[in-house]
Amino acid sequence: MKYNKDLDFFRAILIGLVILIHIVNFGNIYPDIKNAILAFFMPAFLVITGYLVNIEKTLRQFALYLWRIWLPYMVLVLGFAGLSLYLPVRDGITSFDVPTVLNVLFVKSIGPYWFLHVMMVCGILYYAAFRALPKLDITAKYSLFAALLIGVSLFTPLLDIHAAFYYFLGVGVRQYIGDFSRIYKASLCPILPFGLLIVQREYWGWGTIAMLVCVVSFLCFAAYFSSLTTGRTKQVIDYIGRNTFPIYIFHPIFTMLSKYYLPLFGFDPTGLLHAFVTVGVGLGGTLALALLLDRTRLSYLFGRKRILR
Known part of the structure; x- marks a missing residue:
């Protein structure tokens, strides 16, 4: 890379x-x-994240990568969940019992830490798709990765398909192009279509071409x-x-x-x-x-x- x-x-x-x-x-x-910023900046972050994740690691090394995300994620989600019992927090919890804790940790994260959850789920699927069958060509591996993302998004509550899409794009840039700078050119002019699109509420969904x-x-x-x-x-x-x-x-x-x-x-x-x-x-x-x-x-x-x- x-x-x-x-x-x-x-x-x-x-x-x-x-x-x-x-x-x-x-x-x-x-x-x-706020909503306009929310519409584009996390998709951009997900593309960059997908590009930067390195799967050319041993299973132990990649497990360590995941552990270094999981540990702070667990500590901070539990802390945020505890605070939400006493503070007016959006999507907070009402009880701190085992089912609730397991839900916010593994299924539907709360607070701003959902991004780390997406990183771990997509990272696991990415590593599995590209390392489980090493003799497959790059397109076959990328297709398997797409199928895993779609399957998990459709049949489990673990992953949102729109977040998975932008992570998937970042992985594609790394695997097929290798140089992130080849997908853009430094110019002030693109601020014009950006400005025209970002003010349109109907385009704020992550699933739109406009985004x-x-x-x-x-x-x-x-x-x-x-x-x-x-x-x-x-x-x-x-x-x-x-x-x-x-x-x-x-x-x-x-x-x-x-x-x-x-x-x-x-x-x-x-x-x-x-x-x-x-x-x-x-x-x-x-x-x-x-x-x-x-x-x-x-x-x-x-x-x-x-x-x-």
């Missing part, structure tokens, strides 16, 4: 949007903007901005992009805390200043927390020697 210098930039933008849409005040003031166009358009104009970024700013953005995992798992701490300092921004009815500060606090706070865990070696609680990359 050829290294792509734009991937970290893409992921930095996307993880900033993750924090933004989980700010309750921002979502309350701008529900349509696929939005994802590719985003990659193009984000790559354009990446080419303009240099020096220290570029280094900081790339560092954020390399460390999306700790930012993703820890950001709810800081979006929930943002409710407590919201009154300080009462002078700004737009809510944008509060949102801007919270995204900055979320990025800095999650990275600082990850650094603390690394320094104290508590990162082992999350199955990793180091959380930061």
Whole structure:
């Protein structure tokens, strides 16, 4: 797989949007903007994730990869589930019994951690399809992977077919093309079709062709901005992009805390200043927390020697 210098930039933008849409005040003031962001940024994240997953590993190595996702997923989902008993959380639980816990861990995750669940389910199917029958050609393996994704999506509650589709696309780019930069060209012009499509509510579904166009358009104009970024700013953005995992798992701490300092921004009815500060606090706070865990070696609680990359 050829290294792509734009991937970290893409992921930095996307993880900033993750924090933004989980700010309750921002979502309350701008529900349509929140939903428009939700429509494209997770599909883009899933394409990149599918591309980056490496199945050229031994079973033990791949099991370790899954364990390093599962352990923080389990800890944080259980923590989020516990908090939802006492806080007004969307899709929270009403009882903390064994069936409920097993359901939120293995079947239908709650909170922002569903993405990790998708990563594990798709990753297991990806590895099985490409490694179980090594003598098959690439197209046969890719077809088997598609069949597994479709079967699990249709006949179990473990996977949504639309999320599986974008992960599947990312895998296809890796297996058939190998160079992620070949699916887009750095240009500001794709911001025009992106803008025209993203404001149409009827196109916000992940199953629309329009959303696929939005994802590719985003990659193009984000790559354009990446080419303009240099020096220290570029280094900081790339560092954020390399460390999306700790930012993703820890950001709810800081979006929930943002409710407590919201009154300080009462002078700004737009809510944008509060949102801007919270995204900055979320990025800095999650990275600082990850650094603390690394320094104290508590990162082992999350199955990793180091959380930061």
